[in-house]
Amino acid sequence: MIPADHILLLALIQFTLGLLGVLLRRAGMIVLVSAGVMLNGVLLAFCTTISGTGSTSQADGVAFLIVLLTVALCGSAILYCFHRFRRTVSIDEHDRMKH
Amino acid sequence: MHDDPDNDRHPITVKGLLKMEPILFWVFGAFSLASGFMAVAHRRPQRSTQGLVVMMMSNAAVLFLLAAPLLAIELIVVTIGAVLVVWMVLVRPGRAKLGVPGRTRYNITKFIAFFVTLWLSLVLLLTIFQSAEPVGRTPSDFLPQGEAGALMAVFLFGVALATAVCLVVSRRRQDDESEG
Numbered sequence: 356m357i358p359a360d361h362i363l364l365l366a367l368i369q370f371t372l373g374l375l376g377v378l379l380r381r382a383g384m385i386v387l388v389s390a391g392v393m394l395n396g397v398l399l400a401f402c403t404t405i406s407g408t409g410s411t412s413q414a415d416g417v418a419f420l421i422v423l424l425t426v427a428l429c430g431s432a433i434l435y436c437f438h439r440f441r442r443t444v445s446i447d448e449h450d451r452m453k454h
Numbered sequence: 455m456h457d458d459p460d461n462d463r464h465p466i467t468v469k470g471l472l473k474m475e476p477i478l479f480w481v482f483g484a485f486s487l488a489s490g491f492m493a494v495a496h497r498r499p500q501r502s503t504q505g506l507v508v509m510m511m512s513n514a515a516v517l518f519l520l521a522a523p524l525l526a527i528e529l530i531v532v533t534i535g536a537v538l539v540v541w542m543v544l545v546r547p548g549r550a551k552l553g554v555p556g557r558t559r560y561n562i563t564k565f566i567a568f569f570v571t572l573w574l575s576l577v578l579l580l581t582i583f584q585s586a587e588p589v590g591r592t593p594s595d596f597l598p599q600g601e602a603g604a605l606m607a608v609f610l611f612g613v614a615l616a617t618a619v620c621l622v623v624s625r626r627r628q629d630d631e632s633e634g
Contacts, residue, residue: 357479357519365483365516369490369509376494384499388506391537392490395513398529402520416525427536 362403369396383437383444387430394423479519486512507537531573 369392376389401416434444441448486509493505510529517526 357475361476361479361483362520365486368487372487372490372494380494382499385494385496385502388493388499388502391506392493392509395486395490395509398525399513399516402517402522402525416522417528420525420528424536 359403363400366396366399366403369393369399372396381446383434383446386446387427387434390430391423391427394419394426398423475519479516482512482515482519486516503537510537 373389373391373393373396376392377386380386380389398416398419401419404415437448438444489505489508489512491505493502493509496502496505514526514529517523517529
């Protein structure tokens with residue numbers, strides 16, 4: 356049995372790592388990857404409820420995984436469109452998104 | 455010879471592996487953190503995406519240890535598939551046109567078909583686990599039957615949707631080529 360504190364600690368470190376990436380990096384692709392790291396930490400925190408309370412449901416985690424997938428695909432679509440129009444994926448250029 | 459189920463002299467048993475759970479958890483956790491750091495800190499987007507894939511693999515191993523096999527399988531198949539699509543569309547934008555032959559080494563339709571096949575195989579494997587007699591820690595210990603059925607239905611709906619998208623994309627491409 357793994358203590359819930361250990362799982363939450365790992366989830367917190369992953370979330371902090373991703374947050375630092377989102378705040379500090381400028382390349383759009385790496386910001387998207389950092390958001391994926393953050394969401395993975397949240398998914399791990401969800402699993403604390405499965406392991407800690409003895410609950411048998413994984414439905415919450417599956418729903419959150421669909422959210423993670425949607426964020427990844429929407430982010431990639433936005434970046435792809437932005438790259439088509441501006442030829443760059445730098446986050447600093449995103450204030451010029453209107454046509 | 456040693457029929458006693460409480461015999462702990464042999465180290466490689468299911469019981470022994472369960473005692474190693476915290477060690478394995480932190481080994482995979484360390485892999486996950488190291489590759490997450492690589493994903494966030496590396497300058498090249500290719501390496502960053504590779505780091506994310508390794509991190510998700512390590513997280514899937516952690517989820518297996520936390521008795522959430524369905525989540526782990528879905529994380530491997532669905533999310534890593536999505537990351538591969540992101541990698542093909544964004545990181546290599548010049549070469550990853552949607553399935554145009556001759557211009558790309560990575561045909562996106564083949565990738566999707568591969569992941570759909572893998573997905574279906576894992577669903578079948580999970581169904582076999584469900585119907586098997588529970589021995590130790592199998593997925594049937596943590597997954598009620600009704601919920602499993604609903605999740606299988608969602609999986610199969612996703613498979614059907616992905617297959618339909620693949621067929622539409624490949625047919626439209628053939629039509630465009632025949633017109634051109």
